[in-house]
Amino acid sequence: MNIFRFYKDEFSKLLKDNNYECNYEKLSVDSPRQSSFGDLAFNAPLIFSSSLKKNPLDIGAEIADLIKNKFPEFESIEVAKPGFVNLRLKKTFWFNFLSSFQDDKGKLATEIKKINIEYVSANPTGPLHVGHCRGAVYGDVLANLLSFIGNNVTKEYYINDYGNQIHMFAKSVYARLLEIKENIKFPLDQGLYPGDYLKDIAHNLIQKNAIKDLSDYELIKDDIGTMAMREAMVMIKSDLLSLGIKHDLFVSEKELVGKDLVAKTIKILDEKDCIYEGILPKPKGNDNEEWEERNQLLFKSTKFGDDVDRALKKSDGTWTYFANDVAYHAYKLERKFDKYINVLGADHSGYLKRLKACMDALSDFKTDFECKVCQLVKLFKSGEPYKMSKRAGDFITAKELVEAVGVDAVRFMMIYRSNDSQLDFDFDLVTEKTKENPVFYVQYASARIHSILRKVELKKDDFDKKNLNLLDSEAEIDLIKKLSLWSKCLELSSNNLEPHRIPYYLYDLASSFHSYWNLGKENNDFRIIENENMALVHARVFLLEKVLMVIKSGLSILGVSAPDSM
RNA sequence: GCGCCCGUAGCUCAGCUGGAUAGAGCAUCGGUUUUCUAAACCGAGGGUCGCAUGUUCGAAUCAUGCCGGGCGCACCA
DSSP, X not given: OOHHHHHHHHHHHHHHHTTOOSOGGGOOXXXXXXXXXXXXXXXXXXXXXXXXXXXXXXXXXXXXXXXXXXXXXXXXEEEEXXXXXXXXXXXXXXXXXXXXXXXXXXXXXXXXXXXXXXXXXXXXXXXXXXXXHHHHHHHHHHHHHXXXXXXXXXXXXXXXXOSXXXXXXXXXXXXXXXHHHHOOXXXXXXXXXXXXXXXXXXXXXXXTTOOOOOSOHHHHHHHHHHHHHHHXXXXXXXXXXXXXXXXXXXXXXXXXXXXXXXXXHHHHHHHXXXXXXXXXXXXXXXXXXXXXXXEEEEEOXXXXXXXXXXXXXXXXXXXXXXXXXXXXXXXXXXXXXXXXEEEXXXXXXXXXXXXXXXXXXXXXXXXXXXXXXXXXXXXXXXXXXXXXXXXTTOOOBHHHHHHHHOHHHHHHHHHSSOTTSOEEEEHHHHHHOSTTSHHHHHHHXXXXXXXXXXXXXXXXXXOOGGGGGGOOSHHHHHHXXXXXXXXXXXHHHHHTTOTTHHHHHHHXXXXXXXXXXXXXXXXXXXXXXXXXXXXXXXXXXXHXXXXXXXXXXXXXXXXXXXXSOO
């Protein structure tokens, strides 16, 4: 239960019942910045003062009285400058709260939504590299989060297995085949993909005896392309698996084109008057000498907020990548989701407006569609920027990263920053496995609690929830209050698609726990289980079980393990 | 030139979507292990929230304009 939301609703109702005619939308109940102000801060006096033309402090006094009469659970209610009603809950409230505390799994979504989330969608011409990891983890955690709170989520991957790059890919594999079977040196000057993984693919094809006659490339290029693509996708799926990611659905661009879905979709747009033949202006400030004026089939994306209209057909009459993507998104709409999320890398941010435009056009603005962009990851090694060269094919793969630092660290660090900010990822820092790495701090809390639970033997029947009122130390109440912030964290994270709040919350919770734990070093009364008062031990174990439950839930959303021991 | 993102402590970043005296980690300095896991805890110092103007009772948060950094701006995919 989110107590802030609960009391906001309750207080609003109370004020409405007492005929306050004001702007209820701006009301908020939040935790005050300083704990000395209390547990809840209600801003009604500030919001109401202008429309009621009264001093906020006077309004505050009225509201404080109303609340006092209706809600006995408050220990103190104070009006504070510049216009807050600060409320402190009685300890009995917190004991009751703890006694019925749940981790909110499957409970927070106000209505169960069918959500589609597309992420990764990396080109199937090679393994995942470090650059893909962030969007991959972000999308995956978002999917976990949204389904954790009760939604029905489909995780989707769009395979760009069509077009020019695929020809180059097939050619590259062909060159590797020639290299292996006929000792012809791999040419480095033809813009082919140089990476070693192509050798693996070629070896696999040979092993499966898939290509028998290499003499005429034209005859076998389609077969090579198809089979090599299949091999590459096996590779990518295995890379994703090493990151703990499993998509529900892989949609092939090639199949969409094959089904003639593009032409059908463009026709729908044409009926909506969003298509025309025209000439695009030359991009400014971009000295592209090859640019020339040409008449093309265009989509009126400017009608939907884009900067320029977008080409749908190339001059040779074939569809552009974007046209295929429009068809893909029409295919998404066909499957009728309540919400669509696209996770893109920073290098595709220029693509965002036209995607939104095509969704708006196809659905007549009736779609809940959101694109989230993950900014770049900068790699460091011992504090120095770490350069990778894509041309030489010596980029670091996702798999190598996971092997080097472990999947837990990769996932935690990739989600530990807002997706809008660039991320510094230092190999050595994460490999060191010291306290500098926050994932271990949180996991350590899990291990410590497990250790307690292992050592203590309690009969559940002996436990009476009334004994929770023995948890009346500051540290214990503080822990209970931290637990109460969990559903708020979930709500903010999911409503704003900001999963980075979860590791921050977990860190905070772990920190409160570690503080609590260490009290036992100074004062024997605070030793959790080495205590003669068994009722108190029961109560403390109950509290720690709840803390562990949240840590486990939180880490499971992140896709990070919660170890029993370390 | 245009679009998107960022600018908060020495460094890396949070900041509850407009509230009260701006918070963490690292780094620096000082303390805590006979005792449930010291991979931990406690304490100290450190800030003109890039700059300016505006909106507001109130701005790190919103608007506009600068300055600085990143990414992008094809008939590629």
